[in-house]
Amino acid sequence: MIRMLGVSKVYSKGCIALSDVSVEIQKGDFVFVVGPSGAGKSTFIKMLFREVIPSSGQLFVNGHDVGEMAMAEVPYLRRRLGIVFQDYRLLPNKTVYDNIAFAMEVIEASRRESQKRVNHVLDLVGLRNKAYTYPTQLSGGEQQRVAIARAIVNKPQMVIADEPTGNLDPDTSWEIMKIFETINKGGTTIVMATHDKPVVDAMKKRVIAIEKGCIVRDQAKGAYGYES
Amino acid sequence: MKARTVEYFIKEAVSSLRHNGLMSFASISTVALSLLILGLFLIMVLNLNQIASSIESKVEITVYLQDDLSDYEQRQIGTQITKISGVTEVIYVGKEEALKRFRERLGEQQSLLNALGDTNPLPNSFEVKVDMPEKVKLVASALSKMKGVENAKFGQEVIEKLFSLTRMIRLFGLVLIIFLALAALFIISNTIRITVFARRKEIGIMKYVGATNWFIRWPFLIEGMILGFGGALISVILIVKIYGLLIQQVTESLTFLPLIPQYPFLTRISMFLLVTGTAIGALGSTISLRRFMKV
Numbered sequence: 001m002i003r004m005l006g007v008s009k010v011y012s013k014g015c016i017a018l019s020d021v022s023v024e025i026q027k028g029d030f031v032f033v034v035g036p037s038g039a040g041k042s043t044f045i046k047m048l049f050r051e052v053i054p055s056s057g058q059l060f061v062n063g064h065d066v067g068e069m070a071m072a073e074v075p076y077l078r079r080r081l082g083i084v085f086q087d088y089r090l091l092p093n094k095t096v097y098d099n100i101a102f103a104m105e106v107i108e109a110s111r112r113e114s115q116k117r118v119n120h121v122l123d124l125v126g127l128r129n130k131a132y133t134y135p136t137q138l139s140g141g142e143q144q145r146v147a148i149a150r151a152i153v154n155k156p157q158m159v160i161a162d163e164p165t166g167n168l169d170p171d172t173s174w175e176i177m178k179i180f181e182t183i184n185k186g187g188t189t190i191v192m193a194t195h196d197k198p199v200v201d202a203m204k205k206r207v208i209a210i211e212k213g214c215i216v217r218d219q220a221k222g223a224y225g226y227e228s
Numbered sequence: 229m230k231a232r233t234v235e236y237f238i239k240e241a242v243s244s245l246r247h248n249g250l251m252s253f254a255s256i257s258t259v260a261l262s263l264l265i266l267g268l269f270l271i272m273v274l275n276l277n278q279i280a281s282s283i284e285s286k287v288e289i290t291v292y293l294q295d296d297l298s299d300y301e302q303r304q305i306g307t308q309i310t311k312i313s314g315v316t317e318v319i320y321v322g323k324e325e326a327l328k329r330f331r332e333r334l335g336e337q338q339s340l341l342n343a344l345g346d347t348n349p350l351p352n353s354f355e356v357k358v359d360m361p362e363k364v365k366l367v368a369s370a371l372s373k374m375k376g377v378e379n380a381k382f383g384q385e386v387i388e389k390l391f392s393l394t395r396m397i398r399l400f401g402l403v404l405i406i407f408l409a410l411a412a413l414f415i416i417s418n419t420i421r422i423t424v425f426a427r428r429k430e431i432g433i434m435k436y437v438g439a440t441n442w443f444i445r446w447p448f449l450i451e452g453m454i455l456g457f458g459g460a461l462i463s464v465i466l467i468v469k470i471y472g473l474l475i476q477q478v479t480e481s482l483t484f485l486p487l488i489p490q491y492p493f494l495t496r497i498s499m500f501l502l503v504t505g506t507a508i509g510a511l512g513s514t515i516s517l518r519r520f521m522k523v
Contacts, residue, residue, distance in 0.1 A: 075438045075443075102433070
C-alpha cells in the first residue's frame with residue numbers, strides 16, 4: 001500500500017522535516033503516527049496524498065511513485081484516498097448530503113450511484129436523519145462524521161487522517177474512533193496522525209513515532225509513549 | 229464529459245454570477261460598451277469603404293478638347309479614345325450641351341450666365357468611362373497627352389480624401405478597440421479572481437477529493453464566457469437598433485449615400501461581436517485561473 005524508501009524532505013529555508021525515512025504499510029493496516037509537534041508527522045501525512053513532494057528518496061502509494069507523478073495524475077491518486085482533516089473542511093453553504101455528494105460529483109459518478117453511496121455512508125456514520133441540515137447546525141463530532149463520510153464515499157483503498165480528533169472532547173473522539181475502526185474492518189487501510197494518547201493507548205494498533213524527522217519507534221499493538 | 233457534469237458546471241457558474249451581482253454587472257457593462265464601440269467603428273469603416281468604392285466605380289474622365297478642332301478631328305479623337313484599353317464608353321458632349329447642363333446645375337442662379345450674352349466659354353468634351361476604377365488614373369494621363377486634347381480630369385481628390393479619412397478612422401478605431409478590449413479583459417479576469425478567491429476553500433476540497441484541474445476550471449470558464457457573451461448581446465441589440473435608425477434617416481434625407489443594407493451585414497457583425505465577447509470572457513478567466521491552479 002505505502003512504501004517509503006529513504007525519503008527526505010527539506011523545505012526551502014533548509015528546515016529538514018523528514019530525514020531518510022523508510023517504512024512500509026500493508027493493505028488493511030491501521031497505523032497511528034505520533035510524535036511531538038513539529039517532528040515531521042504532518043509532512044509524513046501530506047506526502048501520502050502529494051501535498052508535499054519528497055526532496056529525495058522514493059515513495060510508492062498504491063504502486064505509484066508519488067515523487068515522479070505528473071500533475072495530471074494527482075487527482076486520480078487522490079480518488080483512491082480519503083482524506084480527513086482536523087478542521088473538517090466542510091462547505092458551509094451545502095447540506096450534509098450535498099457535502100458528501102460533492103465528492104461523487106467531482107469524479108463524475110452517476111446520480112443513482114451517488115445517491116446509493118451517500119445514503120450508505122450516512123448510515124455508516126449515523127447521520128441519515130441529519131442529511132438535509134447544514135454543517136453550522138451540527139456539533140463538532142457530527143461535522144467530523146460528515147467529513148469521514150465524504151472521505152469514504154468513493155470507496156478509497158486508504159483513509160488518511162490528520163489529527164481527526166484534535167478539536168473534539170474525549171467522548172466524541174471515541175465515537176469517531178469507532179467509526180474509523182468499522183471502516184478499517186471493511187479492509188480499508190487507515191493512517192492517522194494524532195496527539196490523542198488515550199485513544200492510541202486503548203486501541204492497540206501499530207504506532208509509528210516520529211521525532212526530529214526520523215522514525216524512532218515502530219511497534220505493532222503499540223502505545224502513545226509520550227506524556228500528553 | 230457527461231451531461232450531468234455539464235449541468236453541474238453551468239449551475240455552478242450561474243450561481244456564482246448571482247452571488248457576485250455587482251461585479252458581474254460591471255463586467256457585462258464594460259464588455260457591452262467596448263463591443264458597442266468596436267461594432268460602431270466597424271460599421272463606420274465598412275460603410276465608408278463602400279461609399280468610397282461606389283464613388284470610385286462611377287468615376288468618369290472628362291476630356292476637354294482644344295477649341296479650334298474641326299468636326300472630323302474631333303470624331304477622330306473620339307475613335308482613338310475608344311481604342312485605349314479599359315475604356316468602355318465614350319460620349320460626346322458638345323459646347324451647347326455642356327452649357328445647358330451647367331445652366332441646370334446653377335438652378336436659381338442661372339441668371340449669372342446671362343452676363344455672358346451669346347458667347348459660350350465651355351469647350352467641347354468627351355465623357356469617358358473605364359471598366360475598372362484602378363485604371364482611371366492611367367487612362368486619364370494617356371488621354372491628356374493626346375493631340376487636340378486640352379486636358380483630362382476626374383474626381384481624384386475626392387476619392388483620395390475619402391480613403392485617407394477611412395484610413396484615419398480605422399487607425400483611431402483600432403487603438404481605441406485594443407484599449408477597450410484590454411479593459412474588458414481586465415475587469416472580467418478580476419471578477420473571476422474574486423469568485424475564485426471566494427471559493428478557494430471549495431477548490432481546495434475539490435482537489436483533495438480528486439477533482440481534475442479541468443473539472444475545477446470549467447465553471448469559472450463558463451462564468452467568464454457568460455459575462456462576455458452577455459455584454460456582447462447587449463452591444464448587438466444596441467447596434468442593430470442604431471443602424472436601423474441610421475438607415476431610416478439616410479433613406480429619408482440623403483438618398484444618394486450608398487449605405488450597406490441591414491441584412492446580412494448586421495447578422496455578420498453580430499456574430500463577430502458575440503464570438504469576440506465570448507472569447508474575451510474565456511481569456512479573462514483563463515488569466516485568473518492560471519495563477520491558482522498550481523496546488
